[in-house]
Each structure stands twice: as C-alpha cells, then as structure tokens.
Amino acid sequence: MKKNNTGYSTLNGDASGLAQKTVLVLGIGRGGTSMVAGVLSKLGIYMGDGLSSRYQDTALLDCLKRNDKKQAKKIIKERDGKYPVWGIKKLRLWRWNRLFRQPVYVVILRDIFATANRRMSIFNISLLSEMFKVLGLNFKLLLFLRFTKRPVFIASYEKALLFPEDFVAGLAEFLGLDDPTQIAEAVEFIKPSPPTYTNTLVNFKAIKKNKDYVGYIDALASNRVSGWALSTLHRDPVSLELLVNGVLVQTITTYLSRPDVPKRNKRFHELCGFEFRLPDGVLLETGDQIDVRFEGHQQSLNNSPQEFV
Structure with missing residues (x-):
C-alpha cells in the first residue's frame, strides 16, 4: 500500500489471497456507501439483482429488516454457489457477519457534518441532532472494527473523490483484482452527487x-x-x-x-x-x-x- 496520504488504509492484512469471499460495505447512510458499492460493481463484483443508483440489494436487506435469518441463509447459500466473490452494502450487516462466507469489509467514512447535512435535507430534521446521531453510529462502527479480526479496507469519502485513481487502485489491490478495463470504469464512476443518485427515492x-x-x-x-x-x-x-x-x-x-x-x-x-x-x-x-x-x-x-x- 502507498505511504502517502491518499485516504485509505487496511486493517488485519488484505483479502487478495482469499479465492472465495463476501465483501461487506459498511458506513453511515448518506456517507458514501453507494459510491463504494458502485465501484465494486464496476470492478466486476456481483452486488445484487435489480440494483438502483444506490446499489442496494433489496432481497437480502429485506431479510435483515424482518430479521428473517432462514431466508437470508437461503439467499446467501445460492449466491455462494454462483459467485466465488460477491458483495452487499449495509451499515448493520456486522450483526449477521457469521452468516457470510469469508467476510471482508470495505468501510467508508465521511465528514460528519456533510453526512448529517445530507440526511437533514432528506428527512427534515435538526442538523445538530443528526450530527450527534451520525457521531454515535460512527462510534459503533469503530467499535466493531476494533475487535474484528477480518481484513478491512478503510477509506475517506472525501479523499476518494479527490484521488479516485488511488482509491480504486488500493481497493483493487486489497481484493486481488487486476482487470485494467474494469479498474478504469470504476475510476470513471466516481463522481460527487451524481444526478442518478440524488434524484432517486430518498429525495x-x-x-x-x-x-x-x-x-x-x-x-x-x-x-x-x-x-x-x-x-x-x-x-x-x-x-x-x-x-x-x-x-x-x-x-x-x-x-x-x-x-x-x-x-x-x-x-x-x-x-x-x-x-x-x-x-x-x-x-x-x-x-x-x-x-x-x-x-x-x-x-x-x-x-x-x-x-x-
């Protein structure tokens, strides 16, 4: 990994040596997880069916909302059979991390004001209250990272926008991906607030x-x-x-x-x-x-x- 501050690092080694793995994207809602999931999709990793601009897999996440582990296990088993490497994004997926085969984590962190301000504009709530909420969610995420022994790629959303080539190169290296065409498409995908994202359901x-x-x-x-x-x-x-x-x-x-x-x-x-x-x-x-x-x-x-x- 590069030594200069391009905005990413790893914990517990990388995941390039794992032939089979599940890539779990973690972060705060409106904090850059859709961008990361989109980049992974461009890198050739299956992220679910019928994805919107938020790259959110509704089939599996619906199981999470209903706490339906039986159906979740069925979906996960089917995907494990089809894909040696696949992924999904959701903040609280660590609660079910034992359901996934060889989980590895891609974590995106964003300035708490930017995250809270985006959420405030969507949900019409107090900015300071939302900043405290985002701070608390980030704290829980950091606690999880403190104790996990699995490989973690952690990155700054702001730095990813500034240095997309470095971000994608680091992520590809972490996962053991080297297709130059897919890497170029993933770099091109990174844009701040694309209209296809800001004009979807949540707005x-x-x-x-x-x-x-x-x-x-x-x-x-x-x-x-x-x-x-x-x-x-x-x-x-x-x-x-x-x-x-x-x-x-x-x-x-x-x-x-x-x-x-x-x-x-x-x-x-x-x-x-x-x-x-x-x-x-x-x-x-x-x-x-x-x-x-x-x-x-x-x-x-x-x-x-x-x-x-």
Missing part, C-alpha cells in the same frame, strides 16, 4: 406537496423497470404505463409492498411498489428513453423519463 424534497400523483423509478435493468407510485388522494392501487422511446409497451397496477416509502413521508402508503417485466426476447438497449406514466394522465413519475445506460 422527497423533489416532490411538491400539492401533487396528487407521485412516484419514482428505482431500478432499470435490461428486462425490467421497478419503483413505486401512488396517489395522495386515496390508498387504492394506481395503473401505470411503460413507454420505451415513446411507444407504449406495457400497463400494470401497483401491488408490491414498499414499507420504506411511508417511513419517509406520512402522506404516503405502503402498497405502492411496481415492477414491469418485459416480454421474453424484448430487452432494453443503451440509449432507450424510459418513461413511466400514470394511466389516464400525461404525468410521468418524478425521475421519468430517463435514459437506459
């Missing part, structure tokens, strides 16, 4: 209070489009249209449970999730314009249309 400030219909596209994949949508006038399901390059492809009704949505705004309700699954043989291509609209209206979801990349 409720983007939703005007007087809107009768609101929603977001959370994830785009070649064969599906998913997210949430609802009416603030009632709690009934709403019908949605998927248009690709201006052509109507499919119409569905919201039916999936999204308990995270009402947690962010009390005016919203839970049964508002949707997933368009494209017909067999039909795949989205780079450059396609994806638009999800409320049926019977010309109104699109808040971050729609958007380009498939």
Whole structure:
C-alpha cells in the first residue's frame, strides 16, 4: 500500500489471497456507501439483482429488516454457489457477519457534518441532532472494527473523490483484482452527487406537496423497470404505463409492498411498489428513453423519463 496520504488504509492484512469471499460495505447512510458499492460493481463484483443508483440489494436487506435469518441463509447459500466473490452494502450487516462466507469489509467514512447535512435535507430534521446521531453510529462502527479480526479496507469519502485513481487502485489491490478495463470504469464512476443518485427515492424534497400523483423509478435493468407510485388522494392501487422511446409497451397496477416509502413521508402508503417485466426476447438497449406514466394522465413519475445506460 502507498505511504502517502491518499485516504485509505487496511486493517488485519488484505483479502487478495482469499479465492472465495463476501465483501461487506459498511458506513453511515448518506456517507458514501453507494459510491463504494458502485465501484465494486464496476470492478466486476456481483452486488445484487435489480440494483438502483444506490446499489442496494433489496432481497437480502429485506431479510435483515424482518430479521428473517432462514431466508437470508437461503439467499446467501445460492449466491455462494454462483459467485466465488460477491458483495452487499449495509451499515448493520456486522450483526449477521457469521452468516457470510469469508467476510471482508470495505468501510467508508465521511465528514460528519456533510453526512448529517445530507440526511437533514432528506428527512427534515435538526442538523445538530443528526450530527450527534451520525457521531454515535460512527462510534459503533469503530467499535466493531476494533475487535474484528477480518481484513478491512478503510477509506475517506472525501479523499476518494479527490484521488479516485488511488482509491480504486488500493481497493483493487486489497481484493486481488487486476482487470485494467474494469479498474478504469470504476475510476470513471466516481463522481460527487451524481444526478442518478440524488434524484432517486430518498429525495422527497423533489416532490411538491400539492401533487396528487407521485412516484419514482428505482431500478432499470435490461428486462425490467421497478419503483413505486401512488396517489395522495386515496390508498387504492394506481395503473401505470411503460413507454420505451415513446411507444407504449406495457400497463400494470401497483401491488408490491414498499414499507420504506411511508417511513419517509406520512402522506404516503405502503402498497405502492411496481415492477414491469418485459416480454421474453424484448430487452432494453443503451440509449432507450424510459418513461413511466400514470394511466389516464400525461404525468410521468418524478425521475421519468430517463435514459437506459
């Protein structure tokens, strides 16, 4: 590892010698974990299915929220069978670290004011109160790092933005990755506050209070489009249209449970999730314009249309 202060270090050695391992991204929400998870994805590490710009694996994290270890073990076993190396991000995953095969940790730390200020703008809470909360969460994280014997890569979010080449090179070395094309893509991925991140679900400030219909596209994949949508006038399901390059492809009704949505705004309700699954043989291509609209209206979801990349 480099001796100059490029903003990263390791604890307990590196993980390059482990042919099989699970990379757990740890940090504080709004503290850079999505950036790290995205970099790992660009480096060729499987981070989950149907990922949004936050690179958050909803299938496994839903098990964590429900404390459903049985289902979590099933998912983990399936992934261990498919991938010698795979990863996931979540602050409190250390509680379940014994479920994972050969866990190694990538920890990102960010200035507590920047983290708290971002969270304050999202959740409309006191800045100082949130700074104390972030400080407490960081303390718990540091306690975990103090006692773990597993390999740890620890980095500064601010320094990663300033020195992306060094950050990616250090992370790749820690994990034993050396594909130059993937490393270059990972470096290019690192950008401060990309629009695809700031315009996703959590940015409720983007939703005007007087809107009768609101929603977001959370994830785009070649064969599906998913997210949430609802009416603030009632709690009934709403019908949605998927248009690709201006052509109507499919119409569905919201039916999936999204308990995270009402947690962010009390005016919203839970049964508002949707997933368009494209017909067999039909795949989205780079450059396609994806638009999800409320049926019977010309109104699109808040971050729609958007380009498939």
